[in-house]
Amino acid sequence: MSTATITPIPQGQGILPDDLLERCRERASRYDRDNVFFTEDFEELRALGYLVAAVPVSHGGWGLDLAQLGAEQRRLARYAPATALALSMHFYWVGLAAELAAIGDMRGEWMLRDAAAGEVFAAGHAESGNDISVLLSTSRAERVEGGYRFFGRKHFGSLSPVWTRFGVHALDASDPAAPMIVHGFIRRDDPGFEVVDVWDTLGMRATQSHDTVLDGVFVPDERIGCVTPPGDPTDPFNAFMTMWALTLIANSYTGIAERAFELAVSSAQSKTSIGVTRGSLAYHPMIQHRVSEMHLELDAVRAVVDRLAHDWTTGVDHGDRWAMQILSAKWRAVEGAKRVVDIAVDVTGGAAMFKRHEIERLYRDVRAGGFHPGTDAYTHEVIGKVALGVAADEPRW
Numbered sequence: 001m002s003t004a005t006i007t008p009i010p011q012g013q014g015i016l017p018d019d020l021l022e023r024c025r026e027r028a029s030r031y032d033r034d035n036v037f038f039t040e041d042f043e044e045l046r047a048l049g050y051l052v053a054a055v056p057v058s059h060g061g062w063g064l065d066l067a068q069l070g071a072e073q074r075r076l077a078r079y080a081p082a083t084a085l086a087l088s089m090h091f092y093w094v095g096l097a098a099e100l101a102a103i104g105d106m107r108g109e110w111m112l113r114d115a116a117a118g119e120v121f122a123a124g125h126a127e128s129g130n131d132i133s134v135l136l137s138t139s140r141a142e143r144v145e146g147g148y149r150f151f152g153r154k155h156f157g158s159l160s161p162v163w164t165r166f167g168v169h170a171l172d173a174s175d176p177a178a179p180m181i182v183h184g185f186i187r188r189d190d191p192g193f194e195v196v197d198v199w200d201t202l203g204m205r206a207t208q209s210h211d212t213v214l215d216g217v218f219v220p221d222e223r224i225g226c227v228t229p230p231g232d233p234t235d236p237f238n239a240f241m242t243m244w245a246l247t248l249i250a251n252s253y254t255g256i257a258e259r260a261f262e263l264a265v266s267s268a269q270s271k272t273s274i275g276v277t278r279g280s281l282a283y284h285p286m287i288q289h290r291v292s293e294m295h296l297e298l299d300a301v302r303a304v305v306d307r308l309a310h311d312w313t314t315g316v317d318h319g320d321r322w323a324m325q326i327l328s329a330k331w332r333a334v335e336g337a338k339r340v341v342d343i344a345v346d347v348t349g350g351a352a353m354f355k356r357h358e359i360e361r362l363y364r365d366v367r368a369g370g371f372h373p374g375t376d377a378y379t380h381e382v383i384g385k386v387a388l389g390v391a392a393d394e395p396r397w
Contacts, residue, residue, distance in 0.1 A: 014075045015053075015062075020044055024080035031082065031206035032361050035199070037161045038206040041083045051087075052116055054094040056101065060116040066095060066244060067309035070251040077255025078262075081365045082206035084255060086158040088248035093121035093167055095244035096237065105236060107225060111185075114165060122163035123245075124154035124186075124212055125373075133373040134181075134238060135231050139170035139214060141182040147220040148172070148182055149192070153213050156371070160195050160210040164188045168214065171230065183226040183237065184219035192217030203364030233323065243312055246326050246373070250305045250333035253369045257301060257337035260362050261294050264344035271349070290347050294340045301336035304329045324386045327379045334369030335376075341366045 024041045031038050045051065053069055055061020064072070069091060077084035094115045097108025115121065125133045139152025150170050157166070166186040173179040186193055196211040226237035233239060268291060271281045281287045308329040311318065318325050341362050345352040352359040370376060385391040 021079040037208040074251040074255040077252040078259040085252040086207040092244035096240040099240040122159040124168040126155040141170035141172040150214040158207040158209040185223045204368040246330040253337040257340040260341040260344035264347040267348045
């Protein structure tokens with residue numbers, strides 16, 4: 001599919017071809033079992049041009065907005081959750097750059113050019129000892145001539161085998177009275193960092209989200225994206241990053257829930273019991289109740305996540321309450337998806353215990369949702385403080 005022929009996605013339709021998605025689903029169990037990266041998925045999607053989906057048409061991309069790309073990512077997650085989740089980390093950087101360009105902020109212009117040229121972006125934000133990702137950091141940035149050097153260890157680096165641009169952040173505390181959070185981008189050929197193979201996890205195994213050790217890697221000023229005071233979410237760089245990242249992540253987990261519902265319904269329609277004389281377990285009143293519980297949960301998840309993307313892309317002004325809206329939607333998607341998958345396991349029965357069953361993998365994959373920012377604790381903290389009007393008060397507690 002040529003990038004020049006892409007037009008906005010009609011409501012209810014998708015771009016990714018069904019046969020490609022089916023191949024992704026077929027490969028997902030092998031990637032999970034062997035704990036390997038989704039190489040074939042990645043190459044097929046890149047050949048299609050999908051990695052430039054968020055690049056504006058003016059820069060050679062597909063020009064999808066957050067709502068359109070979120071819907072497509074949700075669709076991909078129904079077939080290959082780890083593939084969708086990992087690609088979200090690339091897309092949120094590109095979407096951030098596109099949003100900046102749309103308001104005349106050229107700090108991300110080089111990112112759009114690089115993405116259009118085939119570079120792959122990834123995120124290095126997770127750190128031990130830091131529960132406010134992006135806005136605070138336990139890593140260190142040192143100002144030197146022409147740029148910064150970065151020191152620290154980053155976790156959950158999805159796309160580790162293929163990224164060529166790795167976004168990191170760290171604290172420059174050289175002036176104790178005015179510390180700053182510095183965001184920069186490492187290139188794959190830069191010296192001074194090491195990707196450490198640690199990814200052997202419960203779920204989302206194909207993301208291959210290895211650790212990255214920063215040992216003085218130099219990032220020149222032209223690849224410094226943003227420098228802000230710690231805890232300051234108001235710079236558009238941080239605001240757009242959060243919106244794109246959490247919306248795309250939420251859609252990935254919503255896709256998992258949709259697939260779990262589909263599998264559970266199919267199972268109930270095909271299974272029989274000697275205690276159900278009318279036919280399949282679809283006639284069992286408790287199964288009907290459990291399936292309705294899944295639908296009710298999933299319906300609420302979709303409503304909240306879709307409203308978030310719709311409000312953003314149509315310019316609804318939530319003001320200071322945007323933090324509540326973003327964190328609420330991500331939390332609802334993840335917690336709702338967990339509940340839907342849990343019920344799907346019950347409806348499916350003992351077959352769901354076996355590795356050969358897709359539900360078993362979805363059960364493990366959905367557990368990763370709570371580790372993305374914001375965590376359960378941080379989400380409740382922010383929403384409570386914003387609602388009570390004390391969000392900006394210091395100290396934190």
